Amino acid sequence: MVMALPFLLGLLAAVFAYFGRRRSALVAGAITVAIQAWWLVYHATDKLSIGL
Amino acid sequence: MQRTFDTLALFGLSAVLLVAFYYQFALGELPCPLCALQRVGFIVAGVALMLNLRSGYSPAHYGLVLLTSVAAGGASLRQIALHVVPGSGSYGSALLGWHFYTWAFVAYGALVVYVGAMLLVTRAPQAGERAPRLGFFAKLACVLLVVVAAANAAAFLLECGLGPCPDNPVRYLWWPALR
Numbered sequence A: 001m002v003m004a005l006p007f008l009l010g011l012l013a014a015v016f017a018y019f020g021r022r023r024s025a026l027v028a029g030a031i032t033v034a035i036q037a038w039w040l041v042y043h044a045t046d047k048l049s050i051g052l
Numbered sequence B: 001m002q003r004t005f006d007t008l009a010l011f012g013l014s015a016v017l018l019v020a021f022y023y024q025f026a027l028g029e030l031p032c033p034l035c036a037l038q039r040v041g042f043i044v045a046g047v048a049l050m051l052n053l054r055s056g057y058s059p060a061h062y063g064l065v066l067l068t069s070v071a072a073g074g075a076s077l078r079q080i081a082l083h084v085v086p087g088s089g090s091y092g093s094a095l096l097g098w099h100f101y102t103w104a105f106v107a108y109g110a111l112v113v114y115v116g117a118m119l120l121v122t123r124a125p126q127a128g129e130r131a132p133r134l135g136f137f138a139k140l141a142c143v144l145l146v147v148v149a150a151a152n153a154a155a156f157l158l159e160c161g162l163g164p165c166p167d168n169p170v171r172y173l174w175w176p177a178l179r
Helices: A005-018 A022-043 B002-025 B032-054 B057-082 B100-121 B136-160
Strands: none
Touching: A005 A022, A005 B032, A005 B136, A022 B032, A022 B057, A022 B100, B002 B032, B002 B136, B032 B057, B032 B100, B032 B136, B057 B100
């Protein structure tokens, strides 16, 4: 897992958006969100010490 | 009106990330993996608002804000749950009585409300309608977000290198002398 990866992709999306490359920015943004969700599952599935 | 609000929201997102940077570099509080996922959400939301400003309004852009708000809001809720039991401690400093993960959860809730309101009041663009040229403040907001996104990418490369961040980071992997 490369923790900097979503930031690099987010930066890429921001640069695409700034230069008006709408489709590329949306794709890069969507991939960033997918990685964000994937790594959230990785970091958030161990047991909590609370009753839910 | 929509462009004015998107510009203000874009400044707000950059301000949140700059405050986090202040705590990271001025006060030496290194972000944890869950903190990182919360920060990414602000960057992606900013990208979507920038798309509204640069390429014209589209519900797809606000859709991206909603998706990242759910993911990053989930990360902040998880971090709140980790520390909700009395005596389980906390991570980082508090700001105005709340820790940053609590503020992040409130901010993502506010983003969802903002998107809902903007989808209600914004007129759908006509076919072939082009986005107006960026004004000074809108351009400044876009440049600021790109700079903050680049700074975050560099900071996380310094902190974690090309691997995962530790749960409780205490030093920068690629620059141990930096605190």
